[in-house]
Amino acid sequence: MTMKLTEIVANIGKTATLRTAEGLGVEVKITDANLVYGSVRYKVAPVAGSGEAVVDAARVKIAA
16 A cells, blocks of 8 residues: 555544554554655554554554
8 A cells, every 4th residue: 555645644543443463452642753775664652541652653643
């Protein structure tokens, strides 16, 4: 999936669902984004709870 830089930046601040390795869906907020060797990665933080992680954009489903 190819995304334009404007689309990537526009996603910062949006709420999304992150799929964990165990198959759980966790509601997160996108706090930052970057492009690493052609792959989009988002920095996310849980809406409820604590912590943050940098994950591949393919694992994040952005709420419409």
